[in-house]
Amino acid sequence: MPELNLVQAINQALAQEMERDERVVVLGEDVGLNGGVFRVTEGLQAKFGRERVVDTPLAESGIIGASIGLAMADMRPVPEIQFEGFLGPAYDQLVNHAARFRTRTRGAITIPMTVRVPVGGGIHAPELHSDSPEAIYSHSPGLKVLMPSTPYDAKGMLLAAIRDPDPCIFFEPKRVYRSFKEEVPEGDYEVPIGQAKVVSEGDDITVVTWGAPVFQCLAAMDELPDDVSVELIDLRTIYPMDTDTIIESVRKTGRCVVVHEAPRTAGMGAEIATVIQEACFLHLEAPVQRVTGFDTVMPYYKLELDYLPESPRIVQAVRECLAY
């Protein structure tokens, strides 16, 4: 089986789905001729033509708004926004429109649009190019919010998202883009939306995370004593959240640490901790801990790793949670 990195896996998913379904169109700034800022759409325009891989003007509100229009008319638009910070100008279209059409039309009109967005820090980029806004969009009923952390999941989740009848924001962790390769089946497969993955099974403590911090958590597990048995959960879909997997795990371990890059207040960690206390209260041996970014703007690169939930902070939180 060929080994692909995250960029290649996403590129392959796009190419295969465009091949399979003529209604799939890719649009965005420099996605065609240039192949996208991270080269994720490289080669697609040469293969599928300018009608299907559309270089747009610099206009995020227009890109997302037009994609909604396409989707309303049964097309399958896959717009790219170059960085998560540039979702700002498109926020109105996403939250006030895309998210609400199913409800607004009582199911008559749905928006099968998948917005691809590079996300997160760790690549020495400044604010607006390193943020993690997944909670903002998870707080907007009607949007599905995805963040794969591996090439295998990325391909399967992207195929699932494009085929999904609802609007999906498909966050791609930049830090993982080219960080490693793994085997990715050449054929068609889906990784279902809304299903978390147990990366490693364990009995002592549950660690819940998603996106690039999955690898910081794995690094932290290497630093912990061998007799500490960690159950690591990669959420994969932030919303709708696979609460069953979390609850089942925490009922077993009685302890949980949530790790995310986004600022702490009103981050998804807060939601997860609440779900746990609602469903696992009598199983808990310790308060749920959060290892997150701080309530400050993502700093420029000298302080980047101090902001991000790197493994030493995760190790410390796990130890504290175990010792409680």
Next chain:
Amino acid sequence: MSQATTSEPAAGKRPSDGLSDETLLKWLYDMQLIREFETRTMQAYQQAKIGGFCHIYSGQEACAVGTIGSVEHDDPVVTAYRDHGHALARGMDPKACMAEMFGKITGCAKGKGGSMHMFDKPNHLYGGHGIVGAQTPLGAGLAFATKYEREVLKTTDKKRVCLCYLGDGALNQGAFHEAQNLAGLFSLPVIYIVENNGYSMGTSIARGTTMPDQLTLKAKGYGIEGLEIDGMSVLDVYDKFKPFADACRDEQRPGFVDLKTYRYQGHSMSDPQKYRTKDEVEEFKNRDSIANLVDHLMNKRECLSEDEWTEMQKEIRERVKEAVKFAEESDAPGVEEELYSDVMVNPSKNMSPIGKYIEGAKNPLL
């Protein structure tokens, strides 16, 4: 409002003829300072001393220097992320500019912003903005404030005009259209200066916007007078921009300038530049604004000798080297003091691990 209400100067006499040799030599100095600064910036970037994204201004020097040279120091300036040139032309200390990119505490934003976030309030520079087009409504607001100060607060008699720069790509952002309508409707003294270098990242202007050869028509749609200027000659910029800016200031109304220029480098430091030819780049380099001005000063004005030019370049090289050295030797912002500071004035528990709000250090250079 019709086109070209600004009167053309009498034949043979150009506004720049009235400028002193000192002024033009200062402009040459500033343009060369920007060029040298950017050369060193690229080097430092390649040596991984500068992180993030870095947009080089080389080729566009006459735009910032010519337009900023046409207005007063207290006229507000706001721009996008390709901002090192505006910062230097506005008088920012090259040390603070370089240190910012190095992510050092002595940078203009304490090394917490980087290349795209050049702010210098004492020099009336209001950024440095990373979201394309986002600065354009800010320009309208800055202009609104100058008008309010004079007409409502009556704290000054002085008529000011705001210079708001944007790229040709930003023409297509919704925010810019709202800003123009506001400026036109409220007659705000803001000049939207489109530094039209022909490309928005890899998208040539003709692939990105309507009427690429008649951009002033866009402004006309908002009742704003527009003007086209060749941005490769600082004298041409002054000759056309100065009377235009004076009129906008005097009549307290907006303006729009299609300032045709070219960037010599890629969009950012990681751009394979598949979208243009080497010949095209050479064509513009042959019309280089600095070479142009040197030629004028040596051969027409005869106020600059070969030796003096060599000396000036040397002096600038030293100054920029010093800026690099300063940036290198400065401290990185401390985690405890700076990661959690400058967010808002009142404390919030989650801002820092110790749950305390910390007042950041003040930058001695600003």
